[in-house]
Amino acid sequence: MKATIIINPSSGKEQALEYVKKAEDILSEQGYHVTVNETAKELDATQFCTDACKECHDLVVSIGGDGTLHETINGLMDQEHRPKLAVIPLGTVNDFARALQIPLNPDQAIETLRSSNVKTVDMGQLNDQLFANVIAAGSLAEALSSVPSEDKSKLGAFAYFRDGMKELMSNSASPLKIEYDGEVWEGEAPLFLAALTNSVGGFESMVPDAEVDDGLLHCFIMTNLNMFNTLTAGLSLLLGNLKGHKDVIYFTAKHVRVSSTEPVKTNVDGEEGPSLPVDLRIIPGHIRVVVPEEA
Ligand SMILES: Nc1ncnc2c1ncn2[C@@H]1O[C@H](COP(=O)(O)OP(=O)(O)OP(=O)(O)O)[C@@H](O)[C@H]1O
Numbered sequence: 001m002k003a004t005i006i007i008n009p010s011s012g013k014e015q016a017l018e019y020v021k022k023a024e025d026i027l028s029e030q031g032y033h034v035t036v037n038e039t040a041k042e043l044d045a046t047q048f049c050t051d052a053c054k055e056c057h058d059l060v061v062s063i064g065g066d067g068t069l070h071e072t073i074n075g076l077m078d079q080e081h082r083p084k085l086a087v088i089p090l091g092t093v094n095d096f097a098r099a100l101q102i103p104l105n106p107d108q109a110i111e112t113l114r115s116s117n118v119k120t121v122d123m124g125q126l127n128d129q130l131f132a133n134v135i136a137a138g139s140l141a142e143a144l145s146s147v148p149s150e151d152k153s154k155l156g157a158f159a160y161f162r163d164g165m166k167e168l169m170s171n172s173a174s175p176l177k178i179e180y181d182g183e184v185w186e187g188e189a190p191l192f193l194a195a196l197t198n199s200v201g202g203f204e205s206m207v208p209d210a211e212v213d214d215g216l217l218h219c220f221i222m223t224n225l226n227m228f229n230t231l232t233a234g235l236s237l238l239l240g241n242l243k244g245h246k247d248v249i250y251f252t253a254k255h256v257r258v259s260s261t262e263p264v265k266t267n268v269d270g271e272e273g274p275s276l277p278v279d280l281r282i283i284p285g286h287i288r289v290v291v292p293e294e295a
Pocket residue numbers: 008009010011012013039040041042043044064065066067068069071090091092093094149152270271
């Protein structure tokens with residue numbers, strides 16, 4: 001059996017390398033021949049994962065934040081052989097791990113490598129790339145993409161909170177056209193979100209109905225922009241009951257197209273994504289993820 005470890009040494013307050021040896025030992029104990037690949041720059045994780053697919057590896061382990069995971073899963077795109085995936089979360093948010101009940105403590109997450117429990121999980125497709133968790137569009141999404149990574153390391157989720165609140169208070173909205181499964185919504189909105197899992201931005205009850213294998217994109221449009229409503233919607237967003245807010249439209253779909261008459265950026269799995277228009281689809285059961293025995 002062959003396994004590839006993909007590790008971003010700059011993630012997790014730069015403690016990532018400490019965890020590699022432990023992961024390697026557990027995998028070797030289980031009879032894996034292990035290759036370790038350290039990322040040095042953007043898209044290295046994608047290339048390492050594509051190589052693992054081509055070399056018919058049985059398992060790919062992503063050690064890093066949601067950005068590293070996003071790049072890793074993109075290496076599975078269009079591959080005939082797709083190895084199982086294991087995730088050791090070292091980022092600020094770690095939505096994918098939260099949704100799959102993978103421990104956020106890296107030492108405990110590494111123990112998951114011993115588990116025989118494998119879950120089949122949906123992926124999202126955005127234009128020609130895959131995403132694992134969430135896509136956001138609008139001025140709020142843009143503000144979150146620009147949180148500097150030193151702030152993320154120092155302040156954790158608070159860095160997002162601070163910048164998100166600043167943006168919500170500024171009341172800037174974008175004209176959005178959202179076409180989904182034969183319906184159309186058009187209007188001004190500071191935020192559109194499409195989530196695959198229950199956890200968004202680290203809030204695990206944000207999308208309580210979302211299951212990792214339900215074959216649906218769970219979509220939210222934040223609409224009303226007066227100061228009070230924006231603030232309460234912002235709090236709902238941050239406290240995790242967005243669906244119930246009166247200025248939030250919620251729907252599920254399998255195919256969504258989001259466009260705008262203005263230049264609007266997106267945020268994909270926590271990193272800056274392409275500008276609108278974007279085409280979103282769900283790919284049911286695309287990957288197999290190693291999860292804790294009891295998950
Ligand atoms: N050696 C490296 N040094 C700096 N950046 C890297 C390196 N390797 C990869 N990267 C880039 O860093 C980005 C962010 O990585 P990742 O998400 O793993 O860490 P993080 O910023 O700590 O996590 P989070 O975004 O969840 O807080 C990746 O998308 C990748 O492009």
